[in-house]
Amino acid sequence: MIGMRATENLTGHRLSVRRTVLDHLRHREIIGVDPRRVTDGSPLPLGVAGVTVASGGVVAIDGDRCIPVHRTLSNLLGTDGYFADRAALTTWHDGGYDPVLYHAVRDFLPPREKAGKNCVPAGTAEPSGRAHLFADLVVYQPGKLPGDEPFRSTGHWNLPGQLEIFQTLTGRVLMLVGGHTRDGRPFLYEQVCGPGSVMAVPFGIWHVTYVLDGPAVVFNLTTDAGDAGQVTARPGEEKYRRAAPIAVTLRRRAGRHEYVGEGLSYWGRPLGAPRTDWLQSLLAPGESLADLHLYASPSRLAALQRLAWEAYARCWPEHGGFQNAS
Ligand SMILES: [Fe+2]
Numbered sequence: 001m002i003g004m005r006a007t008e009n010l011t012g013h014r015l016s017v018r019r020t021v022l023d024h025l026r027h028r029e030i031i032g033v034d035p036r037r038v039t040d041g042s043p044l045p046l047g048v049a050g051v052t053v054a055s056g057g058v059v060a061i062d063g064d065r066c067i068p069v070h071r072t073l074s075n076l077l078g079t080d081g082y083f084a085d086r087a088a089l090t091t092w093h094d095g096g097y098d099p100v101l102y103h104a105v106r107d108f109l110p111p112r113e114k115a116g117k118n119c120v121p122a123g124t125a126e127p128s129g130r131a132h133l134f135a136d137l138v139v140y141q142p143g144k145l146p147g148d149e150p151f152r153s154t155g156h157w158n159l160p161g162q163l164e165i166f167q168t169l170t171g172r173v174l175m176l177v178g179g180h181t182r183d184g185r186p187f188l189y190e191q192v193c194g195p196g197s198v199m200a201v202p203f204g205i206w207h208v209t210y211v212l213d214g215p216a217v218v219f220n221l222t223t224d225a226g227d228a229g230q231v232t233a234r235p236g237e238e239k240y241r242r243a244a245p246i247a248v249t250l251r252r253r254a255g256r257h258e259y260v261g262e263g264l265s266y267w268g269r270p271l272g273a274p275r276t277d278w279l280q281s282l283l284a285p286g287e288s289l290a291d292l293h294l295y296a297s298p299s300r301l302a303a304l305q306r307l308a309w310e311a312y313a314r315c316w317p318e319h320g321g322f323q324n325a326s
Contacts, residue, residue, distance in 0.1 A: 038052070048061075133301070148253055165198065173218060187318060
């Protein structure tokens with residue numbers, strides 16, 4: 001009987017979490033606003049039942065289409081991003097070429113309090129970056145830009161105490177990550193992620209994502225993991241520290257890739273991904289990063305932050321060495 005009651009409690013908890021997630025998405029008008037039903041798609045491991053992605057990259061819950069923010073070439077050109085051939089991008093754009101590069105849903109899952117078990121209910125006060133985990137979803141579209149860069153994000157610098165972890169759910173992406181180790185040495189590495197891959201990035205780094213096979217659905221968690229004297233901010237527009245981008249970018253021709261840019265002389269050619277053994281123990285077999293966000297105990301979340309800081313103290317990503325670049 002006790003076992004049965006525990007199972008019922010577990011099922012009850014999952015149903016309650018699902019209701020909270022749906023209320024959150026309705027409140028933010030991510031769902032419940034587009035009458036076009038989605039009738040096909042594959043399940044996505046996003047912590048609640050019924051989330052699917054269709055072949056064109058449309059995410060839906062119970063067939064209810066999610067309304068993301070579209071990021072286009074116009075948006076990309078409106079930034080100080082570093083590109084392989086900005087002149088070619090501008091010429092094409094001026095001629096009317098303006099593809100959607102990715103769709104984004106900020107706070108796809110409701111913010112999660114780190115010291116407790118609950119997610120923030122819809123319509124309550126703005127949560128803080130120090131006390132909460134935030135969960136976004138991005139769907140990168142397949143394609144290549146003039147200048148031979150794969151469709152990509154803008155690229156930005158994370159805050160010094162910002163922990164960010166990604167899980168690629170479909171497709172394949174390459175993330176270029178650069179910054180300085182705790183003792184000041186520059187590093188630049190690439191990490192290719194296919195379905196199920198989980199990667200964490202070191203504190204205070206710059207990163208940009210390129211799509212290798214799309215649509216690529218990437219879920220990410222971020223939080224201010226804190227440290228004395230570090231910047232505290234609600235992750236949002238202000239998380240993108242205003243600093244020059246790393247002047248290195250990826251070009252892909254005939255299935256092979258190469259890096260170009262004047263930043264190569266300082267940052268060096270990108271290395272392979274660092275070993276992040278500490279991260280491997282984070283998820284149980286079959287558990288998704290979204291499951292962690294919704295269901296992990298406060299002590300597991302505290303352990304996650306502690307392990308990340310311990311890795312950083314050992315000069316992550318250099319400790320343990322880099323694997324060979326692809
Ligand atoms: Fe980031």
